[in-house]
Amino acid sequence: MRKIYIDFDGVILDTIKSTYDLMDELGVDKYNVKEARIFYRTLDWRKTLENTPQIHHSVDTLKKLMEIEEIELCVLTHIVSYDEGVAKIDYLKKRIPSLPVILVPKEFSKAEVVNPKDAILVDDYTLNLKEWKRKGGIGIKFSTIKKENEFPVITNLDEIFDLTDK
Ligand SMILES: [Mg+2]
Structure with a gap:
């Protein structure tokens, strides 16, 4: 049994882009660390996650990966606020109830x-x-665009299926 931890932001949902767009809309300077921190701490995370597109149908892929007996999936995500944590768990529980989240x-x-x-x-x-x-x-x-990296690169979560064959 292989444990596989999956990041959330930039892997499951494109939250980086959606929150940067929102900062631009609100006139928040995203390159100002202090301003950005306040923005993320006060953000309506539930609404944000509902409005953020999935990356390559990630939820459906995760559902399929959950059916593979050889692997144990778990989402491992950084949070800056309590509200962010609640919203992420809510989002995932609603769609893939048996997927653990840390x-x-x-x-x-x-x-x-x-x-x-x-x-x-x-x-x-x-x-x-x-x-x-x-x-x-x-x-x-994980990168949506194929690029060189010191680690093996995947551009779609469905490439995890190939990893489990080996
Ligand atoms: Mg990330």
Whole structure:
């Protein structure tokens, strides 16, 4: 049984783009760390997630992956606020009730909160993968555009099916 942790933002939902667009709309300077932090902490996360497009039908793919007995899926996502955590769990429970979700406060790395040993992390943020690997985990870079990376790159969650064949 292989544990596979899946990132949320930039892998399941395109929240990076949707929140950047919203910041532009509201006149928030997204490159100003302090302004951006306040924006994310006060954001209506439930509404935001409902209005954010999935990346390549990610929910349907996750549902199919849940049926594979050889793997154990879990969502592992960073959060900046309590409201964000509630909204993400709500979003996933509504669509894939049996999929476990682990919330990681932004102050910690993902590799500090769960044990990465021999587990796979699919994440769009390379620094998360480096830390994961350093602690004995296997990193897979998610990117919607195929590109070179020190980690194997997948552009669609359905490529996890190929990984489990090996
Ligand atoms: Mg991400």
